[in-house]
Amino acid sequence: MPDSAAPVILGTTGPFPRSVLAERHPAIIRQVRDAFPYGPAQQHALDALLHNCTEGVIEPLPGDASGWRDWGLDGYAGRSWFDVPWLWSESYFYRRLLDAVGYFGPGPWQGIDPFRPFKLAELDAKETDEELAALDDLGSHGDPDRALLHGSLWGNRADLGFRLSAAESGEAVAALVADDSAALWPLLHGGTLCLVADNAGRELVPDLLLIARLLDTGRIARAVLHVKPYPYYVSDATTADVLDALRRLTTAPGAAAGYGRTLWSAMADGRLAVRAHPFSCAPLPYSEMPGDLRAEFASAALTIFKGDLNYRRLVGDRLWPPTTPFAEVTDWFPGPVAALRTLKSDVITGLSADTEATLDAAEAERWRTAGTHALIQVNPHASAAT
Ligand SMILES: O=P(O)(O)OC[C@@]1(O)O[C@H](CO)[C@@H](O)[C@@H]1O
Numbered sequence: 001m002p003d004s005a006a007p008v009i010l011g012t013t014g015p016f017p018r019s020v021l022a023e024r025h026p027a028i029i030r031q032v033r034d035a036f037p038y039g040p041a042q043q044h045a046l047d048a049l050l051h052n053c054t055e056g057v058i059e060p061l062p063g064d065a066s067g068w069r070d071w072g073l074d075g076y077a078g079r080s081w082f083d084v085p086w087l088w089s090e091s092y093f094y095r096r097l098l099d100a101v102g103y104f105g106p107g108p109w110q111g112i113d114p115f116r117p118f119k120l121a122e123l124d125a126k127e128t129d130e131e132l133a134a135l136d137d138l139g140s141h142g143d144p145d146r147a148l149l150h151g152s153l154w155g156n157r158a159d160l161g162f163r164l165s166a167a168e169s170g171e172a173v174a175a176l177v178a179d180d181s182a183a184l185w186p187l188l189h190g191g192t193l194c195l196v197a198d199n200a201g202r203e204l205v206p207d208l209l210l211i212a213r214l215l216d217t218g219r220i221a222r223a224v225l226h227v228k229p230y231p232y233y234v235s236d237a238t239t240a241d242v243l244d245a246l247r248r249l250t251t252a253p254g255a256a257a258g259y260g261r262t263l264w265s266a267m268a269d270g271r272l273a274v275r276a277h278p279f280s281c282a283p284l285p286y287s288e289m290p291g292d293l294r295a296e297f298a299s300a301a302l303t304i305f306k307g308d309l310n311y312r313r314l315v316g317d318r319l320w321p322p323t324t325p326f327a328e329v330t331d332w333f334p335g336p337v338a339a340l341r342t343l344k345s346d347v348i349t350g351l352s353a354d355t356e357a358t359l360d361a362a363e364a365e366r367w368r369t370a371g372t373h374a375l376i377q378v379n380p381h382a383s384a385a386t
Pocket residue numbers: 020024090156159161162198199233306307308309310312342344345
């Protein structure tokens with residue numbers, strides 16, 4: 001981490017965080033309410049959350065909130081959602097939403113994912129069929145490893161929360177704003193890959209395809225897929241979503257089913273493990289992760305963080321000068337680390353001065369949040385003492 005860290009992004013830091021708290025969260029509440037025949041108690045709780053999240057203050061959580069106490073709840077209670085770190089507020093929103101719909105129970109709605117209809121619709125979409133059909137002639141269009149890495153990278157555009165902000169969607173720009181992929185492949189020579197997943201559906205499918213390919217070709221011996229322990233940021237992947245994606249692959253026509261079988265047998269014999277660590281839904285940067293998770297990443301040949309939120313948590317949700325080296329902001333990480341991300345928030349590191357100037361000249365600030373640009377960043381030496 002650089003000696004003088006950049007300012008932490010708050011809900012009041014600029015138009016983007018503010019719009020997520022003031023507009024995206026209320027839209028998510030409405031979307032969820034329309035997707036299920038929730039009873040009066042849940043409707044009432046959703047109404048109360050709608051009001052609280054825009055006009056109220058952070059409140060204590062019902063039930064056993066000891067985890068959230070450790071993550072700073074007591075210090076933030078009573079403050080406006082906009083006046084605390086944005087990452088914290090957003091994460092707290094999803095926890096509150098799940099409380100409102102009875103996800104944590106007890107009761108009949110316990111464990112019912114309020115985002116599942118949207119995730120399934122995406123998994124069943126014809127675009128997913130098209131992407132899977134493309135596997136049939138993967139070898140005839142250049143390097144299959146590269147194609148699957150890029151599939152996993154651009155799969156990150158499939159973020160249902162992000163798509164609620166329609167104005168932000170646009171055509172993807174193929175050129176990456178940073179591309180360290182040449183440093184990534186040499187790290188994959190038979191060890192364990194940890195992949196910290198982001199979204200379900202059309203992002204998780206290519207993530208799984210990449211893992212299957214790496215296992216099949218012997219580039220890795222084992223993979224650990226980190227998913228969320230509960231529904232989060234609308235489309236973030238949980239264990240149930242992994243199973244849905246796997247079933248989608250095994251029942252697909254053509255080459256896709258072969259990838260599905262590889263993954264199925266790898267799960268069954270332990271070469272592919274799924275983890276749902278509580279810290280995966282923590283409102284904190286990964287630099288504050290607990291020892292067991294740190295030890296797991298330390299033992300991996302490479303840990304890949306997928307997506308925008310994981311990037312924010314990896315480098316710190318701060319307004320870094322864009323030319324701050326990625327290696328510097330990840331120097332505390334206990335092993336080699338990579339980020340595959342489309343740019344959907346203000347946080348950015350590791351750009352060359354030329355790239356930053358070109359992006360600013362062409363798009364002002366829009367390139368940071370529009371989801372049209374992507375990066376592959378690698379710190380092969382982030383193996384500071386554990
Ligand atoms: O992590 P993901 O799915 O790539 O993106 C998450 C995201 O849509 O949510 C946040 C705003 O709510 C931003 O970090 C980002 O725009």
